[in-house]
Amino acid sequence: MNEVTRSRVAVIGLGVAGITSIKNLVEQGFVNVTGFERNGHIGGLWQYHDDPTQTTALKTTRTNGSKHYSAFQDFPWPDDAPHYPSADQVADYIRSYAKHFELEQYFRLSTTVLSLSPADRSGSIHDEDDDAARASSSRGDSPCRWELKYRDGSGEHEEIFDKVLVTNGPWGKAWVPFLPGQESFKGKIIHAQAYKGPELYKGKKVIVAGLGNSGADIAVSLVGRHQKYTSRIDQEHEWCLRRFQGRQSRPVDHQITRSRWIAGARLNELFPSFMTWLGSKATEILFKKTNPKYRDEWGFFPAPPLSAVPPAIQDDLIDCMADGKIHNLFGIKRFTPSGVITPSTRDGTEQLETNGDVIILATGYSADLSWCHDEASPFLDNAPEWDALTDEDHKVPYPSLYMNLFSPKSPESLAFIGPCRGFAPIEFTNFDLSSQAIGQVWKGAFPLPTLKERIEWCDDNYRANVLAGKRYRNVRPTMPPLKLERWLNDVIGNEVNERFGWGIQAWRFWWKERKLYQLIMNGINTPFVYRLWDGREGSRKKWAGARRAIYHANGLELDEKI
CATH class of the missing domain: 3.50.50.60 (FAD/NAD(P)-binding domain)
Structure with a gap:
């Protein structure tokens, strides 16, 4: 049993981000995954709930993105779905996705996470002579496992996890x-x-x-x-x-x-x-x-x-x-x-x-991570320039995350999807690519820079967000979207950057597949392109239906002309 298969992984929150993350982690070999959800159902805010302390869609809510944008990369909407599905239809779509990929076995519903804190700073699952352990140490990482306390129907419990992915969303705490x-x-x-x-x-x-x-x-x-x-x-x-x-x-x-x-x-x-x-x-x-x-x-x-x-x-x-x-x-x-x-x-x-x-x-809202121990929380304790952008009653903490995802000090074991904005206006694609990238980093397929370099990047991104915030206040920090998308593609190894750059693969694709190239670049911008090619070995799986789905979304079949 290798490191990936024996790693115990916790995913906290089973909305779109959490469900997608479990699917992508399992697909990349993390078979010992547990998803925690406080409600008795999955779907996050898309599942209507009458609890006044929970953020959910209204019964009248429809998606802001069309079904071609608000879709999973390898699971398109049914043809008879409206352009902008209702909240109930989105909740059904999420449940269908989970059932199709047999994800229910990884869920623990009606389970409330109480706290997340370091279990140790030396209890890594790596052996002392493990190459990954030595590489982690050379980058200045602080290997850590995490103690998760939670409450379910039988009482309160504690478990130790090697890796934790927090996906409870940016809308948990009312501002x-x-x-x-x-x-x-x-x-x-x-x-x-x-x-x-x-x-x-x-x-x-x-x-x-x-x-x-x-x-x-x-x-x-x-x-x-x-x-x-x-x-x-x-x-x-x-x-x-x-x-x-x-x-x-x-x-x-x-x-x-x-x-x-x-x-x-x-x-x-x-x-x-x-x-x-x-x-x-x-x-x-x-x-x-x-x-x-x-x-x-x-x-x-x-x-x-x-x-x-x-x-x-x-x-x-x-x-x-x-x-x-x-x-x-x-x-x-x-x-x-x-x-x-x-x-x-x-x-x-x-x-x-x-x-x-x-x-x-x-x-508005912000991420609710009040249950995170100081060493687990991504929020900066001292961010005077960010805090100065609003008055005392409007404070929203600043999440300092490497590439908007990783704990800068423990990237090999702790990541967050939600506190920072993604590259795309629709979250489905952000969540899908982010969780794939996290899986690749955790597998050791894409090494991150040293701790010093990660901290410097976070500091630079903080200054950029403060500068942008002086013009227009935004409670979710971000980074240049094109740079983020290209970085995620590189980490995942999905070949998207190579097929649309200036190298030989891009020219070959343009020459041999001009119809498909035109649809991807100038047609409906679907998420299926991210599953079109085989990609790097050990990465996410290619979807055999991606090509046909791209044509179909644009009102064409494979043998039709543009």
Whole structure:
């Protein structure tokens, strides 16, 4: 039995990230994997739950990405699925994926993780003369196993794991601000996390604070039942996009081809200020063209760049605002006993008092890792520049992770998916590639740099995120998306970089497979491309259906011409 097969691996959280991670780890040889989930079901936030302390989709929620984007790399949606599936359909899709790949045997449901802490700093599963152990030591790594405490139906327990992958997502902890006068408000204040539908608010005047995806969906769900208002509490300009754009009503993400994404990412790295302006201007033009009822006095523009603050996706918000069913406010200044005070115009020269019975704070989330011991937590204890970007009541800790995934001090045994943003706007692809890369690093197939180099990278990335945050606040740090995607491809060894670079493999692919090349670069940007080739030995498995799935997503069959 080698190191991989005898490693005990814990995956914490069984949403899309956790389910995908278990599948990819098992596929790469980690057969002793245990997935922990506090609920009695899998699916994460896509599975509706009436617990007000859990973040879940609403019954009316649909995906923001089309089914061709929001898909697993080797398990496409059924043909009869709508372009934008409902939350229930996504939950069913996740369960079907788990059943198809026989993943249920690795799940421990209704099990709450209580703590994660180092079990030892010398109890590595490597033998003393193991090559991997010597390589780890030479890089400055601190080999560590982890003690996981959890509670299930039979009580509290402790287990030791050689490797731990935390996948409980970035939406576990509600971000609740405190505004002047809030304690004097005589109505009810809840966070969007606790909102499960409009039924409890019959006859109430509701103010929804925040215009992200949650705020927009909540406001629209209340239409026809109650009087409601929307407000952007952070006072930054925001916007909403429709799911379908253009004369042919194509899904909006079908226009984000791989060639356009690469070109935009490269130009953004070279000319960030210009591309920020250009991207925002182009999206504003598209927005106004597809939302003819929009009024300039609503003050959505200028909006932050898409790379910093992704827009909300909502099809009905602008129409509801134009019809007077939802009233726009310009950011809460303070509370009164009966409501809130907001500017009456974007410039804030005049103020308006709006009465309300219920205030719903759709003010965002952060990862909940309060159960992590200090040595396991990715959050920095001292991040004054990051903390200075917001006031004392809005603090969101900064996760310092090498390449946005690995504990810089214990990368061979501890990784996180979720606290940092991925390279793609849709999380399915981020989770799939990230977990494949983690598996390759843990197998020893792709050595990481030394501890000193990893710390230096984390410091540089911290400074870059602070600089970006001074322009537009973002609670999830990131890195240049194209660099991250290329790095993940290199770690995984899936041959994507080689087939789309300037080497002999790329030219050979372009010459011999021009139809397929054109579909991948200029057609619908599906995730199936990452499973198209065999890749490095011991990496993720090639999917035999990838080629056909790419053609099919673009409305073609293999023998048809473009």
